Amino acid sequence: MCLNCDATRRGLLRFSLGAAGLAALPGRARAISQKPLIMLDPGHGGHDPGAIAPDGYYEKTITLATGLELHHALLETGRYRVAMTRKRDDFISLEERVNMALEHRADLFLSLHCDHLPEQNLRGASIFTLSNKASDKLAAAVAQDENSADGPPRDAPVRVSPQVADILASLETRATKIGSATIANNIANAFANKIPLLPDPERSANFAVLRDPSIPSTLLEMGCLSNAADEQRLRDPRQRQMLVARLADAINKYFSDPVQLRVVG
Secondary structure, X not given: OOOOHHHHHHHHHHHXXXXXXXXXXXXXXXXXOOOOEEEEEEOOXXXXXXXXXXXXXXXXXXXXXXXXXXXXXHHHHOOOEEEEOOOOOOOOOHHXXXXXXXXXXXXXXXXXXXEOOOOOOOOOEEEXXXXXXXXXXXXXXXXXXXXXXXXXXXXXXXOOOHHHHHHHHHOOOHHHHHHHHHHHHHHHHHHOOOOOEEEEEEEEEOOHHHOOOOOOEEEEEEEEOOOHHXXXXXXXXXXXXXXXXXXXXXXXXXXXXXXXXXXXX
16 A cells, blocks of 8 residues: 555646646636636845945845835735735745745746846846756846855755655746746836836746746846946836836736636636
8 A cells, every 4th residue: 555645646747737737637626716826936035145235235135125015016006915925034945935926826937036247337227047058147046145145055855765755857838837937028028118027028048036846937137237227217216117017017028818717726
């Protein structure tokens, strides 16, 4: 008798179907009236300041301020439940951030960050989705920088057989991939002609915080703290209010899509 077969089966379903797929199974769907859960992830915090502007201003301060403002704006719509990985200047590991989204059964995960690029003339936002191979050198460099937030990588304990681990590591549902690409594209379109964007703003790389295969996820670099104009824009409450409004519009469009409405859960 296999005492852990049911748990293993549920785990495999979770990873192969994703939250959306599980919701579609008989008896597992939430009530039709359940509002989508959005998990906002203000990057860095606590002893990890993130990017630092030339004048000493911290990325963690901007991401938290923006996250709190977006949290309020989304709740004001009455359309969503909204959770945050942090609401204070706390350090939260990358693994903990992903686990929070899983525990909340999030329908969308949005990680908020700011760039610090070698070229001070580069400015504008960029939007990242997960891929094993980076779309370009800049995306690879940004992912390496963001993934270093927890310090040197540590080997995770193996809790399943190598065969099952290989299966779970390779599974990312088609719905999750499409959802991640869709919200990234929605953000880019919402920002166009309103919020400065880097050239080719939709990029991809292997971000640790985006690795859960069951939740559509994107990481937004809101601007470059290495650029004086971007830093001023990100620190200006009125400019942040515009950015938050554009993000809310992108999220509203995402959840107005009948396809996304069918897979929420």
